[in-house]
Amino acid sequence: MTEHPKIILDRILSPARVCYQCSTCAGGCPVFCNNPEMNPRLIIEKLILGQVEEVLTSSYIWNCGFCLICTQRCPQGVDLAHILVDLKNLSVKRGNTPVGVLDEMKTLYLTGLTQESSKTVLNRRKKLNLPEIQYPDLSEIQKIMDVSGFNDLLKLNLRKEETSEPL
Amino acid sequence: MNEDNSNGFALFLGCTIPLRYPFIESASRKVLNALNIKIKDLPFGCCPDPNGVQSFHDDTWILLAARNLCIAEEENLDILTLCNGCYETLKVANFKLQNNKEVRNKINKILAEMGKEYRGIIRVRHILQLLYELRDKISNMVVRPLFDYRFATHYGCHLLRPFEILQTDNPEHPIILDELVQVLNGTIVPYLKKGMCCGAGLYSIDYNTSLEIIREKMVEVNRTKADAMVVTCPTCFRQYESGQFLVRKNVGEYYGKNGKGIPIVYYTELLAFALNYNMSDEFKQHHVKLPFP
Incomplete structure (x- = not known):
């Protein structure tokens, strides 16, 4: 059942590329409003800029509560909540589960x-x-x-x- | 597939309701009985949790969901859930399995080892959807109208999102729960941040932020001086019922009448009360006393 991490990364990255950084996701995120360390817009920006390793080793990806507001409101149709699920899955494979x-x-x-x-x-x-x-x-x-x-x-x-x- | 559900439903209780809040189960069984809806109990496992399990390993998440769907398929019954989380997991998994042959074949290969096969022949429904369809019937059955009470409603994320698959209600401006409270002659109070998440997904990871999220909502509900807050999910119930006291401990804010807390109530409890059931045993199991006689 398991996919190679590189394939998973491609799958995560390609739908994120259409993001134009409008921050609608962060504005609606109940976590970001209370804990700015978890910034969904910034996570996508870092992914686009290739800073995947930094995102993957961060603990803030686990601070997403999966309420799906970001996914629902994104004008570009970026499914942030499931991008975070994929990132968390990769983080688990490294043994970093909270x-x-x-x-x-x-x-x-x-x-x-x-x-x-x-x-x-x-x-x-x-x-x-x-x-x-x-x-x-x-x-x-x-x-x-x-x-x-x-x-x-x-x-x-x-x-x-x-x-x-x-x- | 039976479209009219005359054979009833497979009742999917999940983990939290039977093992933590049995009064929600009790009220729901009373209501379903009153409405002549047949239900069957089956040995389902965890749905599993759309946040925790999916975040840990999404392949296992869809496998365990498929296994539960198979159990209901074997009885040829649609699934009726009481929990938003179970609803999202099972409905989304059902959708993915029905529409993605590749995923379905992969899953079925593993399920075959335990003599199971996912066929994609049943639907997954939340009890709120069913009750909404029966609202006219319910309206005629109300014995104890709730004229004197004002309610703040909270829908919860996983009842509404992802909208493309769940299609429960308008995800930004839902109305079905409000209308179902009005059917019982209760008054709905508007409040800010009505669509905000309960913060349960963060509770075990970032406790303080989770409490801040609860606090934001409780401050707004408290402003309305509502008699109770109505929810449709046991996880939201837990966040607000016990969470408001954790917030009190953390920041010293008191909510509700005389600062004794805002009562949280699951919709079927309210409905069972309006249908004249004796709910004293159920209501006694709440932390915050409900305002009904």
Whole structure:
């Protein structure tokens, strides 16, 4: 399933080239308004100028909350939100996943869901006369994640997390 | 494909509603029952999360979504979601798989190993769309009209975007939730930043910015003195329900009547109340007390 990073980069870069830097994306971005470090316009500019490595190794690409306002409003049809998804995918391959995301992925691999069940909630369900939860076939979900390469990426990122020095 | 859904729907609960906010599930089941809509529970996995999982590995994201779609296809039932995130993931994945043969073949090769095949024969719908189509029927069923209450509505990003695929409503000026509240005789209050994201995608990555995003919205909703804020997604619910207290802790801002917080309510809770269901058990499970008797 995996594509070569160079091919992915071409796929990311070519649709970005039509950007004329009007900043509509940044104006609507809920993150940029509160944390100017995450500037969608600047990310596209850097990509066009070939500063791909700098963007890829930055932590701010992970500050996109994927609300898709930028994609919706871009007058040139640049799908910024999915360009950021592609960049994050590449960042994962280097083991740079933020802890919060990694925790969610770990739960997904171990349970097939992204929320763990708690006694309190199960009791609340009983009180509300809700039916038993139908849990998914975990072996099937894990098999998909083994074949797709998800599990390898998870291991790579967890190893990197363990060896990284505390700040 | 059955266009009229007389066989009902496969109810897609997702992760957050059954395992964290079961009162949303309870209210939704009551409402669907009242409207004579048949539902079937199936062992779905995580949708998966359109932000986290797609950002981590988009190939796995579409694979797991395809697996869920297959489970509903085996029953020949359209999927009905209660969560905006599940709605976006499943509908976008369904669209991509239906329209891109190359992707579909790649996915089916892997799914074949577990005896599954994606065929592209079902639709994915959000409960809000279904209720909007039934608004005239609902209007005739209201027993407890909400004349005395004023509501601020919040739609959430993944109900509306990407518009080209989801086609739920006008993504810049949506109206379906407002109209559904008005059907119950509630009053809609206009407010600034109504279309703003809840900031959930950032919560585990950039906590302070996530709280700032919540704060921007709460300040505007607070200005309207609304009795409650209506949402259609459990993730938005979490951001505003517990987030407003995290904002209070961070910057010392108090919202709602007497500073006790603004009640957040999922639309079907409001609807179940208007249809005269006893909702006291559900309402008790909220952090902020709802204003209804």
